[in-house]
Amino acid sequence: MLETNGHPNRLGLVGWLGGGRWGAERYLYTLHRLTGLGLLAYFLLHIVVTSSRALGPAAWQAAMGRVSGPIFVAGEFLVFVAFAFHGLNGIRLVLVELGWAIGKPIEPVYPYRTSVDEQRPLAIAVMVLAGLLIVAGGLDFFVLH
Amino acid sequence: MITAPTDVTFRIRRFDPLTRPQPAWEEHTIPYAPGMTVLDGLRLIKETRQPALAWRSSCRMGVCGSCGMFINGQPRLACNTQITQLDGLPVVVAPLPNFAIIRDLVPDLRPMFDAHVALHPYLIRDDTAEMAEPTGEYYQSPEELEHFLQFTYCIKCGCCMAACPTYATDAAYSGPMPLTQAHRYNADSRDGGFAERKAVLAGEQGPWKCHYAGECSRACPKGVDPARAIQLMKRQLVFAYLRLYAQPCPSKVLPKPTEMKRRPDVPEAPAPTIGT
Amino acid sequence: MRDQALWTWHVLAGLVIAVLLGLHMTIMHLDVIVGVFNPADPHPIEWGNVVARARQGFFLVSYVVLLGAALFHGLYGLRNILFELGLGTGAKKGVSALLTVGGVALFVFGAWAAWAASALARAL
Numbered sequence: 001m002l003e004t005n006g007h008p009n010r011l012g013l014v015g016w017l018g019g020g021r022w023g024a025e026r027y028l029y030t031l032h033r034l035t036g037l038g039l040l041a042y043f044l045l046h047i048v049v050t051s052s053r054a055l056g057p058a059a060w061q062a063a064m065g066r067v068s069g070p071i072f073v074a075g076e077f078l079v080f081v082a083f084a085f086h087g088l089n090g091i092r093l094v095l096v097e098l099g100w101a102i103g104k105p106i107e108p109v110y111p112y113r114t115s116v117d118e119q120r121p122l123a124i125a126v127m128v129l130a131g132l133l134i135v136a137g138g139l140d141f142f143v144l145h
Numbered sequence: 146m147i148t149a150p151t152d153v154t155f156r157i158r159r160f161d162p163l164t165r166p167q168p169a170w171e172e173h174t175i176p177y178a179p180g181m182t183v184l185d186g187l188r189l190i191k192e193t194r195q196p197a198l199a200w201r202s203s204c205r206m207g208v209c210g211s212c213g214m215f216i217n218g219q220p221r222l223a224c225n226t227q228i229t230q231l232d233g234l235p236v237v238v239a240p241l242p243n244f245a246i247i248r249d250l251v252p253d254l255r256p257m258f259d260a261h262v263a264l265h266p267y268l269i270r271d272d273t274a275e276m277a278e279p280t281g282e283y284y285q286s287p288e289e290l291e292h293f294l295q296f297t298y299c300i301k302c303g304c305c306m307a308a309c310p311t312y313a314t315d316a317a318y319s320g321p322m323p324l325t326q327a328h329r330y331n332a333d334s335r336d337g338g339f340a341e342r343k344a345v346l347a348g349e350q351g352p353w354k355c356h357y358a359g360e361c362s363r364a365c366p367k368g369v370d371p372a373r374a375i376q377l378m379k380r381q382l383v384f385a386y387l388r389l390y391a392q393p394c395p396s397k398v399l400p401k402p403t404e405m406k407r408r409p410d411v412p413e414a415p416a417p418t419i420g421t
Numbered sequence: 422m423r424d425q426a427l428w429t430w431h432v433l434a435g436l437v438i439a440v441l442l443g444l445h446m447t448i449m450h451l452d453v454i455v456g457v458f459n460p461a462d463p464h465p466i467e468w469g470n471v472v473a474r475a476r477q478g479f480f481l482v483s484y485v486v487l488l489g490a491a492l493f494h495g496l497y498g499l500r501n502i503l504f505e506l507g508l509g510t511g512a513k514k515g516v517s518a519l520l521t522v523g524g525v526a527l528f529v530f531g532a533w534a535a536w537a538a539s540a541l542a543r544a545l
Binding site: 005006007008009010011012013014015016022023025026029030032033093096097098099102103104105106107108109110112114115116 | 166168242244245246247248252293294295309310313314332357359360362363365368374376379380
């Protein structure tokens, strides 16, 4: 890569967060990253906490007792929400990034209908499903238990 | 969309490595004329108010790709942007982001073109003698053309690169334009260079850092849809890795017909009237 | 592994996780609605349910597969995020090595815990 000596002008992390007038898919991309990091952080702790089941019932009850407070329950619900979004958006991304949901190349005629417009119904369907899953999970977390 | 104003204020990001080493905003107000584009406004400012203002432009009709700028928060072509189509005034003009600034509104596009060249954006075939001295045309059906025609409309303006969130933080990413042009050749039935490009695309210079924000396609002024090209490229590369895809042979030369018979309903050409 | 291979496995792991983690979330957090899991107790995390699952080979295998897939998928995602912040070549190598070692270590630990729990459950 040729080194340039002009004044640096990269958007940096602001480019990930969007500028307020970017499209919905850009926000879905940022949210997908945030939920992924949240899920990863929870998961690494989860491996350690649930490993206590190998040491018998007393160790297990102790570990479960430590993570049963209301803050933990709320946190676990957030993990469920993150999973619902990340998983369903991930399925949308698999369909899009392997070329199934984006439509065939066309002769561009203004106003342009891009692949982003083609996959928009799928994005909406995925968000609706995620919403339904979150409601179902919320019922289970806070009402039925 | 705004209603036609009487005067328009331009807020322009100025930078000069010698006289103004820190970029700063500068405002100029000019009378509005119906149909004025951002480029028209810049030219009026340079002619009547600020002769030192620098930018790139050429065709002023959206085919050369020189005037890509960051106008009211979106990467656009200045010649293609009517002032009345913007969301509001003033017209805020900055150089295209994600590229170093050479001066005022002039971005340094060399990294984009370096990445472009590295992906071999040209037909690669074994029959080099035929390519140097053609004896016939390479056969291609209209259906085969449809697979990549959309991606040939790229004018290399750099608006997609400015819109890409990955390119905003990662200078090593190839970017939408180079990847789209690499796919334009991979998808071309006349090309036989998939293996050579795959060797580069399988690594860091490939499409793997694209996560489908789709901003490149939204920003593209020619409807090239780079996001579509990059996902189609990922599909091809993944299927090739899983041994589910093999590149078909590049199309053959269509020899000129040796026996040419005139159809009965087609008249003879008239005799030439110039030359001997 | 080159990025082409890593990304392909990332997607395949994601699909595996969609199925297995979906099942895990259903057992843990949608059990009252679905109604077929957790016979020992209404709460999925009661010891009785844990033992009932640990006794079944299906759960042992699926937990270990889910562990491996989720560790690879998550750590590759983290690697992507870190690399895209514009690291130098040396830093990239370091981050890759760290994530690989950490991931393998956690996998070995988690797989041991799953196996040990299974052995314990069968002995009870």
